Amino acid sequence: MDTKIYKEKLEAELKTLEQELQSVGIKDPNNPQDWIAVQPEENISPADENEVADTIDDFENNRAILNDLEIRYNDVKLALEKIEKGTYGMCEINNHPIDEDRLMANPSARTCKEHME
Template sequence: MKHLTESELEALRAALDAEHASLQEELAMYGKKDVTTGEWEGSSADETTMEEADPTDAADQIEELIVNVPLVAELQKRMHEVEAAMTRMEEGSYGICEVSGEEIDFDRLEANPAAKTCVEHA
């Protein structure tokens, strides 16, 4: 990642940090974390009462799940990408195309700091 200046790298790191924080927030809002695996899954706001709730509440909860499960899966996928990019930054392999090994332009990284490939191999 020699093609990136110190200040460019700093800006990209800040962008990754910010995105990571907002993803965590959204995940906490729409999902719950499995304590054993550390993975998130979609949940309704109050699923503890699912079995005893009256039918209207139960229906609301199911509706929430229908929306939240795929949403959380999407958020979690993005979070893994962001975390992988943060790891590459630590390891010094950040900003290198996974396919060709070429340097990824700053413009592209600025648009998507978690990008794993150059535009050509996207």
């Protein structure tokens, strides 16, 4: 199987995801695999309760976005590792080859169509 085209797609996606992650979080210095959501940069005066509440909402929102990005980021990383190991394009459930049209649409797919969530 020629993985070159998928590798290029995955590397581009990884870069985009990394930029998006950096807009809502920072890498955990103790665990570079992990990302931590950051407080949105705003000058809030503690006296204004409404503003404090808004900031907490923003933070929760950032966390939700970050979690979603992190899952995608890890899937892309995993796919790139599989390319290195030569196991790319195989379903994680039954080890059957994943259809190429599925991989074209989603290069970090981990399962075949039969086992997709």
